[in-house]
Amino acid sequence: MIKIRALKKSDKLFLHKWINDTDIIKHTNSYRPIDEVEQDEWFNSIYKNKQQHVFGIELIEFKKLIGTCGLYEIDNISRKGELRMKIGDKNEWSKGFGKIALKKLLNFGFNDLNLNKVWLKVLDDNKAAIKIYTDAGFVVEGKMKEDMFIQGKYMDVLLMGFIK
Numbered sequence: 001m002i003k004i005r006a007l008k009k010s011d012k013l014f015l016h017k018w019i020n021d022t023d024i025i026k027h028t029n030s031y032r033p034i035d036e037v038e039q040d041e042w043f044n045s046i047y048k049n050k051q052q053h054v055f056g057i058e059l060i061e062f063k064k065l066i067g068t069c070g071l072y073e074i075d076n077i078s079r080k081g082e083l084r085m086k087i088g089d090k091n092e093w094s095k096g097f098g099k100i101a102l103k104k105l106l107n108f109g110f111n112d113l114n115l116n117k118v119w120l121k122v123l124d125d126n127k128a129a130i131k132i133y134t135d136a137g138f139v140v141e142g143k144m145k146e147d148m149f150i151q152g153k154y155m156d157v158l159l160m161g162f163i164k
Contacts, residue, residue: 002097004055004069004104011056011065012043018068018088026151027126028086051075053108057087057101066092069105071118080117081109099132106136110164117163123148124156138162 007015016039018024046054054070067087074081083105087098109115122129124143138160146154 001060002066002100002104003058003060004101004108005058007043007046007054007056007068009043012039014065014088015039015043015068018086021088021090022151023090024086024088027123027129028084029148029150053113055105057085057097059092059097065089066097067101069101071105071109071113071115074113074115078117079115080119081113081115083109083118083120094128098129099136102132102136106162115164117161119159119161121157121159123150124158130158130160133160133162136162 016034016036019034019039046052051074052070052072053074054068054072056065057067057069058065066089067085069083069085071081072084083102085098085101085105087093087101106118109118119141120133120138121144122133124130139162140158141161142159144157144159147157148155
């Protein structure tokens, strides 16, 4: 089983490894190398920004960090936020941990933050992620054509939303 928890300084090594792994990043963003200084600046800023809540995804039994998830760009007036998630440990892919983490993060957003809507962006070729999101209750709200340039080609991005 997993839990979502606050990130710790001891997680920084894993986070730095994952952000620099093209196999992981190609599912969410364009790749560019991130050095330790830039990674430290990001890590130190995450708790200062009140419009985001970033968590680690941890295997409870082994106390092992396997990914990250969070709610970003939180709008307290419209009561919405953007969901982002990744399982960074490739050995833990396709084991259902993303689905469990998604459920826990949505529970946090809707019940603890009192959000009305959670939205996300997903590459339209990421069929596994789209299935997880659709099964959880997200619906496609739009498509941004050729919105991201990843590994030499322009990719379409789906906008998906979940209303409480």
